[in-house]
Amino acid sequence: MSLLRVEIEAALEHFALSVAFASDARALGLFGPSGSGKTSVLEALAGWRGVARGRIEIAGETWLDSERGLCVPPARRGVGYVPQDLLLFPHLDVEHNVRFAGARDPRLVERAFEVLEIGALRRRAIATLSGGEKQRVALARALCAEPRLLLLDEPLGALDRPLRRRILPYLIRVRAEFDVPLVIVSHDPTEIAAACEHVLVLHEGRVVAQGAPNEVLASREVRGSGEIEFENILRGPVVELSDSTARVELGGVTLEVPRGALALGEETLVAVRADDVLVATSRPLGLSARNVLAARIVRVELGAEARVLARVGAQAVWIDLTEGALRELELREGREVFAVIKTRACRVLSSAKGR
Amino acid sequence: MLDSAVVDAVRLSLLIAASATALVAVPGVAFGYLLARREFFGRSVVEALAALPLYCPPTAVGFVLLALLRRDGPLGADTLGFDPDLLLTWRGAVLASACMSFPLVARTARVAFEGVPARLETMAASLGASRVQVLWRVTLPLARGGLVAALLVGFSRALGEFGATVIVAGNIPGRTQTLATGIYDALQVGRGERALQLAALSVLLGFGAVWTSEWLISRRRRA
Structure with missing residues (x-):
């Protein structure tokens, strides 16, 4: 029923x-x-x-x-x-x-x-x-x-x-x-x-x-x-706070996000545009982006607007890229990569208190 | 200085207009609600009949009332078995004024009810309010300004009523003579000064009624 x-x-x-x-x-x-x-x-x-x-x-x-x-x-x-x-x-x-x-x-x-x-x-x-x-x-x-x-x-x-x-x-x-x-x-x-x-x-x-x-x-x-602008929604508890940022546990990896009104231990939702995630096949050095997260590609979609679905910790993240990038990096299902996300590209959607 | 006939005319006019308004308040508002919110068989005929006093000469309405109320008429003493004692009394004037006011009260009330979004009533019902509760807690309070205006329009119409009143109630100084019939009477007997006094008082009372309604409505809006 x-x-x-x-x-x-x-x-x-x-x-x-x-x-x-x-x-x-x-x-x-x-x-x-x-x-x-x-x-x-x-x-x-x-x-x-x-x-x-x-x-x-x-x-x-x-x-x-x-x-x-x-x-x-x-x-x-x-x-x-x-x-x-x-x-x-x-x-x-x-x-x-x-x-x-x-x-x-x-x-x-x-x-x-x-x-x-x-x-x-x-x-x-x-x-x-x-x-x-x-x-x-x-x-x-x-x-x-x-x-x-x-x-x-x-x-x-x-x-x-x-x-x-x-x-x-x-x-x-x-x-x-x-x-x-x-x-x-x-x-x-x-x-x-x-x-x-x-x-x-x-x-x-x-x-x-x-x-x-x-x-x-x-x-x-x-x-x-x-008029779709798709955003990945990531969920997890806040595990660390600093002056201006917070870290959210995504199941095995943590994501640095703007602190806003977040409190320690609070469950939160973070939106990240598929456009705002980069893929690197080896861990990049000397990068300003604060989140370099180990990821595994689980699906590849070809076409004019190519994209991949990657598993980051326990969460699924869509990443938009060009078909050229997809080919050059030889991205395929099962490949281990790094998802690169700027802290300020993370939009905290929920915060239980203080609004 | 006002003479006693003028004072009587003012007193009777206010008494008759207030009583007529009280008499039509509930049926007029209810009829307005019916027209704004309910579909029923023969609606357009009922609507036209109720509006008839607006389009007929008031003297025709007075004549119909006279025919109904005379001793052997359908609402006369012979038929009812008791004398309603309306002809040539101030109570008869109340009835005549009420008949003339009713369509105006009903129409203005209808507009007031139509201004209340039906979706608000659906929401109230959806939240568990009964029909009576929806009416009492949502529809009437939201239509309040328009309903006050409806009653004031009815009062003003009754205050100025002449044709039907003079036929049903006559024009007896101190008993049935109102401002409207008094002015006519004064002119007939060449007492221009008294006619002027009565006319000036009519203007004053009419202005007072309209001003009061505007004040009531604007005060509620501010509250």
Whole structure:
């Protein structure tokens, strides 16, 4: 029995939505360009959108079965939905917005305030909040509905880049601190890779690819389909701190990253663009780059945009290079090489405290 | 110095307009909500019928009320078995003003409700609020400014009502004479000074009503 089993068909404005999938992921990503039907799938899950035909099951409970004429109304699905427009109640302050969800356990409200760091905003009117603060309030309200499924539509979509960097950690913390399965819609591969275990790629209302984010989002078909800038997401605990840098354990090797607000022992996520990694066949000397990591090539993809997948410690890293470089260095599967990464090319995505 | 007839006209005008507004407040707002949020069979016919007082001469509305309320009419003493005692009373004026105000209150309320995003209501329901809770905690508070305006428009309309009122309630000084009917009466008997006083007071009250509504709305916006 899958956690989530979905088969839906619906007529959208420009194409027919026809999506079928089963997933056990605690965090499932729906990825695709704008207008590919991602939001429609989410609204069907929330019960906000009528579906011509289909079935939706969560943990064995049926929410929709068009054959039997069954459709559980939104209020009884127990879904925490954060739509793109957030839909915070403008006439209520932050606290009343969050309490509107009617959490039976008062500790849940306090925990949501704490994890999302909105305690100081309790009495503030919604209109006075920044975009990032509104996102966090909407997320807190959804969590306080004690949902069985949390649905997030482009949680970072409306934010500009510096803000996105500050919200993503909260998303990761929510995932870690609240035991709620998540479905996240996004057209940002970094967001999906950082927050999800499994991703479905949608194109014109159909699932065109699915699997682990690092595999699927890096695939040429997906990267070719949009404005994709793929970043490797590396995970590990902080094992050493210096004045301006920190070292993150990647399973056998450590990566030096900018220290930022990292704390010792904290689990963190680091994004590294496939473009920003160099390959050396012997250990380079006299180099300014601080990370020279032993790696083994596990896959080689030829073509105009050649690249290799290398195992670095316990993690997989995609490296973009030219076909000429690939040939000259005689890179092939199984070859031991060095992956070279500048400290400042490492972008720390999550930091549990101090934001 | 104002004479007692003028004071009576002001008192009765305020009493009648306030009572008429109170009478149409709930049905007018409810009807506005129905038109903004619900689809039902025969909706356009109901909508047109309810708007009729806006397009008919007020005297026609007064005549229909008179026909309904007279002793042997469908709502008269003979049919009801008791005398509702509305004709030629201030209560009759309230009824006539209410009929004229209703479509304006309902229409303004409808616009106020249409200004509340339906998705906010869906979100509230999705968070577990019942229909009544959604209405009470989301829709009404968000439409509040527009609803206050709707009631003020209704009040102002009732304050200026003449045609229907004069037919149903007559123009009896001290009993049913209002500012509007009083001005007409004063002009008929050549008392220009009294007509001027009544007109000036009408302007003052109308301005006061509109200014109060604007002040209420802007104060709520600031809060």
